[in-house]
Amino acid sequence: MNCIEATGLRKQYGKKIAVDGIDLGIGTGRIVGLIGPNGAGKTTTLDAILGLIPFEGSLKVMGCDPWRERERLMREVSFIADVAVLPRWLKVRNALDYVQGVHPRFDRSKAERFLARTDIPMKAKVGQLSKGMVAQLHLALVMAIDARLLVLDEPTLGLDILYRRAFYTSLLNDYFDQERTILVTTHQVEEVQDILTDVIFIDHGRIILSATMDDIEARYVELMPRLETVDAARKLGPVTEYAVFGRPVMLFDGVARGHLAPMGEIRRPGIADLFVMMMGRDRYEAPGEAA
Numbered sequence: 001m002n003c004i005e006a007t008g009l010r011k012q013y014g015k016k017i018a019v020d021g022i023d024l025g026i027g028t029g030r031i032v033g034l035i036g037p038n039g040a041g042k043t044t045t046l047d048a049i050l051g052l053i054p055f056e057g058s059l060k061v062m063g064c065d066p067w068r069e070r071e072r073l074m075r076e077v078s079f080i081a082d083v084a085v086l087p088r089w090l091k092v093r094n095a096l097d098y099v100q101g102v103h104p105r106f107d108r109s110k111a112e113r114f115l116a117r118t119d120i121p122m123k124a125k126v127g128q129l130s131k132g133m134v135a136q137l138h139l140a141l142v143m144a145i146d147a148r149l150l151v152l153d154e155p156t157l158g159l160d161i162l163y164r165r166a167f168y169t170s171l172l173n174d175y176f177d178q179e180r181t182i183l184v185t186t187h188q189v190e191e192v193q194d195i196l197t198d199v200i201f202i203d204h205g206r207i208i209l210s211a212t213m214d215d216i217e218a219r220y221v222e223l224m225p226r227l228e229t230v231d232a233a234r235k236l237g238p239v240t241e242y243a244v245f246g247r248p249v250m251l252f253d254g255v256a257r258g259h260l261a262p263m264g265e266i267r268r269p270g271i272a273d274l275f276v277m278m279m280g281r282d283r284y285e286a287p288g289e290a291a
């Protein structure tokens, strides 16, 4: 059974269609990156998965309808929303007390171990911590919950690069195992791509690409053809093409590397490159940057 199974998931706010009939099948033991531009529908999708909003279509999370069976679902799921807040007056120690009191699967010593790697004093109040420290505290609380599904909406927002790296390494080494599933959204795609098993690109409420990292590795190749091979390369039908310093760069889907290599330089596109190319470069070019 898939951990998350959606068919025709749709959410409309007034006239705005935030999620436009998406199908999802996320298996247990996967680490899935939900990647998309601002306003693509990521948070809305996660909110539906967490039972925070009603939706149209069919959605099962750990076998539950999240909207109707939220209480049951919340025993299996932990999450950080992109608007997560902790009360400013709360002491760090009391935040641990609180989660220990309300969540049967909270491992306090684990949370304390996570916090010991930070500069956060147990007796400090949330209001005395920096923005990044609050995020660290939040992550320590959530990662110490023995959940089957962890949903992270922009979990490293406001964190410095050292802690962002440490967070993803810790997520993989100290938290993840084959019984758990992680669904994460982030705009810092390069930092997360090495831990993902799957990626889903979403734009205007629709899924543009859903693939395993292995699929991506096998399917996509970027070619910078030599001048004399540009036409021949174009005949092979690149999915998209853009220019770097006036030279074309083409993205191919399913064309053998051996076929492309003699035409110029080939490389495996990173997720961020693939994302920019598939979403349309124009959208991301600063005025005057167009090649």
Ligand SMILES: Nc1ncnc2c1ncn2[C@@H]1O[C@H](COP(=O)(O)OP(=O)(O)OP(=O)(O)O)[C@@H](O)[C@H]1O
Pocket (backbone or CB within 6 Å): 013, 016, 017, 018, 036, 037, 038, 039, 040, 041, 042, 043, 044, 045, 082
């Ligand atoms: N409560 C709401 N009421 C009205 N419109 C909403 C509401 N929540 C989201 N939307 C709209 O739905 C669309 C998708 O929003 P969503 O927050 O899911 O995007 P996102 O992909 O998470 O974006 P970001 O990366 O900027 O956080 C946007 O156009 C947004 O304005």
